[in-house]
Amino acid sequence: MFFSHLLNPIKSKRSLFNSHSFKFSSILLSTFLFAGCSSLGGGSVEKRAAKLSKGIQTAYSTPSSTANRVSPLIVQHAQNQGVDPLLVAAVIHQESTYRSQATSPAGAVGLMQVIPRYWQQTCPGDLYNESSNIQCGTYILSKYNQSSGDWKKALAYYNVGPSGYENNRKMRKQGKRYANQVKQHKKMLKDSL
Structure with missing residues (x-):
């Protein structure tokens, strides 16, 4: 999948950074999926x-x-x-x-x-x-x-x-x-x- 790399958190020693990276990646993917992609x-x-x-x-x-x-x-x-x-x-x-x-x-x-x-x-x-x-x-x-x-x-x-x-x-x-x-x-x- 083209956007699959966005779901992989950036490697870091701090788990807090990883969780924020994952959340940001999920939001970014959600934005890509919603923008222009509707039943229209x-x-x-x-x-x-x-x-x-x-x-x-x-x-x-x-x-x-x-x-x-x-x-x-x-x-x-x-x-x-x-x-x-x-x-x-x-x-x-x-x-x-x-x-x-x-x-x-x-x-x-x-x-x-x-x-x-x-x-x-x-x-x-x-x-x-x-x-x-x-x-x-x-x-x-x-x-x-x-x-x-x-x-x-x-x-x-x-x-x-x-x-x-x-x-x-x-x-x-x-x-x-x-x-x-x-x-x-x-x-x-x-x-x-």
Whole structure:
């Protein structure tokens, strides 16, 4: 396998270094496997976006005008961050059901329900803007996956935050439930392609 050498930890006398090397290698391999490798297949952004749009319309009963407008943004930003576009689409369905003006009592805004007060320095600009919101939400997912080394945990972090997940049993349970819901939405979308 082409990437098999990435899974072999760098030789070192310190086991701590080895475990970090292995974790980094696993994350790197995961990024290679997710980037551009989804049920959308290959081809241009336009081709993959058209396929995704049809899936979103079918799986989530989203209006064609919304799905056609948002799908290219999902494909492009997911590709840029090494995230499966089906996962991003599933998160959007879970967070806002594709309503770009959605707001939450916690102050989360837009398609991916980003909380500006936590992310304003990382994601400046109008988070009600669909492109900015998807770009920021996808970036957050990618960073959480890098820090946790696991997509399911990254989704839980996205819902309750890393410290909430790690320090509060109730929030951890809520985050895991959220991750399972997103996984179900992703499966529903994948099955509709």
